[in-house]
Amino acid sequence: MPTIILxxxxxxxxxxxxxxxxxxxxxxxxxxxxxxxxxxxxxxGIAKGLNIKEAVVSPTFTLINEYLDGRLPLYHLDLYRLSPNQTTALHPEMYWEGIEVAPGITAIEWRQRLSYEPPNYLDLKLSFVANSTSTRKITWQTIGKKLDFDFENNFARDDRA
Ligand SMILES: Nc1ncnc2c1ncn2[C@@H]1O[C@H](COP(=O)(O)OP(=O)(O)OP(=O)(O)O)[C@@H](O)[C@H]1O
Ligand SMILES: [Mg+2]
Incomplete structure (x- = not known):
């Protein structure tokens, strides 16, 4: 899996x-x-890249925050407090299928709580790096439909972000 140190x-x-x-x-x-x-x-950072001006805050209590003022809608779900049965009741597929909402970017924290998963997604894993409070490691893979984007090269190249 591709990996970058942040x-x-x-x-x-x-x-x-x-x-x-x-x-x-x-x-x-x-x-x-x-x-x-x-x-x-x-x-x-995703919100910034989408040109969303509203401040993105953790939806730990609200479960879902929708940001509609950028290039695409951003749907941010945080499932930490939920059990798999409770996440089913939230109908998260509504977001990733883009049927009842405008198609956008759906970003889900605590995916372990999902009782079913989308057919296509970007799997991002963040982890701590020993002996550093400010360093993280990120690995990723696409599941299902291939994402045609070379993050490693783009990350190295793009200094404007
Ligand atoms: N390289 C880094 N990348 C991201 N956050 C960092 C980094 N170094 C230090 N931090 C700090 O780590 C914390 C990350 O908090 P954040 O809320 O993004 O985590 P989270 O994974 O969403 O946690 P939770 O599971 O509680 O939702 C922040 O306080 C941030 O300042
Ligand atoms: Mg969080």
Whole structure:
């Protein structure tokens, strides 16, 4: 799996920003990683890349936040507090199928709580790096429909984010 070291919070946001600039509508991102690994931080970068002006805050209590003022809608789900049965009742497929909502980017924290998964998604894993409070490691793979984007090269190249 491709891997990048994110040496500080700005690099994590930059990685997200590249996604926000380039992902097509109907993209789903399932994020995993422990508490504080940087999932919400990365999604804040996605919002920036989508040109969303509203501040992205963790939807831990609201479960779902919708941001509709950018290039594409961003649907941010945080399932931490839920059991798989409860996530079923939320109908998360409504977002990734884009049937009752405008097709956009669906980013889901705590994917372990899902009772079923989308057919196509970007699997992002954030993890801590030993002996550093500010470094994270990110690995990713696409499941289902191939994403035609070379993150590694784009990450190295793009310094404007
Ligand atoms: N390289 C980094 N990338 C992202 N966050 C970092 C990094 N270095 C330090 N941090 C800090 O780690 C914390 C990450 O918090 P964040 O809310 O993004 O995590 P999370 O994975 O969403 O956690 P939770 O599971 O509680 O939702 C922030 O306080 C941030 O400042
Ligand atoms: Mg979070």
């Amino acid at each position: 040496k500080d919070i700005t690099e994590t946001q930059k990685f997200g920003c590249l996604l926000g600039k380039t992902l097509p509508p109907d993209s789903t991102i399932l994020l995993s990683g422990e508490l504080g690994a940087g999932k919400t931080t990365l999604i804040q």
